[in-house]
Amino acid sequence: MSTLCDQITFELMEVTTHIAIVSVPVYSHLRSILEFSKRLVHLHRDIHVTCINPTFGSPCNNTKALFHSLPSNISYTFLPPINMEDLPHDTHPAILVQVTISRSLPLIHDALKTLHSSSNLVAIISDGLVTQVLPFGKELNILSYTYFPSTAMLLSLCLYSSMLDKTITGEYRDLSEPIEIPGCIPIRGTDLPDPLQDRSGVAYKQFLEGNDRFYIYFLFDN
DSSP, rough: HHHHHHHHHHHHHHHEEEEEEEOSOOOOHHHHHHHHHHHHHHTTEEEEEEEEEEEOOOOOHHHHHHHOOOOOOOEEEEOOOOOOOTTTTOHHHHHHHHHHHHHHHHHHHHHHHHHHHHSSSEEEEEETTTTGGHHHHHHHHHHHEOOOSOOHHHHHHHHHHHHHHHHHOOOOGOOSSSSSSSTSSOOOOSSSSSSSOTTTTTTHHHHHHHHHHHHHHHIIII
16 A cells, blocks of 8 residues: 555656746845745645755845745755855945856756756746856756846846947936836936946946846747
8 A cells, every 4th residue: 555655646746847946145036036936836736846046155044934934835945055255355245146146057057957857847937137047948948937026117127238238328327318218217327226337347247248148048049
């Protein structure tokens, strides 16, 4: 009897639809994507979600608390912390996040391959800041999506940021006229997100690179 039960359990595990969520080490982003995951498995009981979490340093108590109330069909793993000792102590938090993501890519890739080989993994859903993982879906022959819970205006800005970079000279914050963003009301340069306030900074460069990757992948590669 136990052998039969074990076989049935194994078969059920095999047919369960598995989705990998790739988060970023930012509390607000992590909280949002976990709420999305809980809603997803509540609406679709046959889905199991595994949340893959890159880290730098030990997760704080607030972050750990987010995982205490997850339903049984959401599992998670914290990847080994990334060494940041080579970076200046005053490195901008946005840069720390991007460095964590880039240095964690081999670990994320291995985690996805393990899930793919051990379960019915059908899709990757990445946080909007970690679009580098989207090509892994093509490699594994599964679907890839980006979770972008912010406003349509911010999405339009992200997709249009490279065009702004090519057509506007000087700092956005110094412009006398509002900036035109497709489908949105004009916005003052001083109201743009922090990474766009210093066009010579590393954070600005990373912002453009991430948005270009997001734009190119979904228009041409998916």
